[in-house]
Amino acid sequence: MSTVGSRPTAHRTLLQTAALVVAATFVLVGILGFIPGITTNYDDLGGAGHHSEAKLLGVFQVSILHNIVHLAFGIVGFLLARTVSGARAFLIGGGAVYLVLWLYGLLIDKDSDANFVPLNTADDWLHFVLGVGMIGLGVVLSRRADHTADLR
Numbered sequence: 001m002s003t004v005g006s007r008p009t010a011h012r013t014l015l016q017t018a019a020l021v022v023a024a025t026f027v028l029v030g031i032l033g034f035i036p037g038i039t040t041n042y043d044d045l046g047g048a049g050h051h052s053e054a055k056l057l058g059v060f061q062v063s064i065l066h067n068i069v070h071l072a073f074g075i076v077g078f079l080l081a082r083t084v085s086g087a088r089a090f091l092i093g094g095g096a097v098y099l100v101l102w103l104y105g106l107l108i109d110k111d112s113d114a115n116f117v118p119l120n121t122a123d124d125w126l127h128f129v130l131g132v133g134m135i136g137l138g139v140v141l142s143r144r145a146d147h148t149a150d151l152r
Helices: 014-032 064-080 084-107 121-151
Strands: 002-004 007-009
Touching: 014 064, 014 084, 014 121, 064 084, 084 121
Parallel strands: none
Antiparallel strands: 002 007
């Protein structure tokens, strides 16, 4: 902690900042999924399941449930980013969740009830990139945060 005037301020690590950026992105995506025009076929936005034909940016299949999951994931990220260990858990744990979701999307029949979120091929590969990216950020920036803590 340092002091600015008479108010204490906390130093945020790069790891925490990355977690906040990722969390903010998820919240933004969750909100955008409810905006007609940004989400095409908005009139076909379903509550859940593969029957929702709405697509965020005309590419990623979304539903009300899918958008709420993004919002909730982002809110959890904001809460966890308050600490270094929480930011690490959000990025690495969340990345692992997205890799599992990627595998799930590859293995299920997209026209079955198992596709309850819903997911399409674009979602699957985005989940892969998110998973690898989040884990990469969490691992690399955790090392940096640990090294910085050792120097203090």
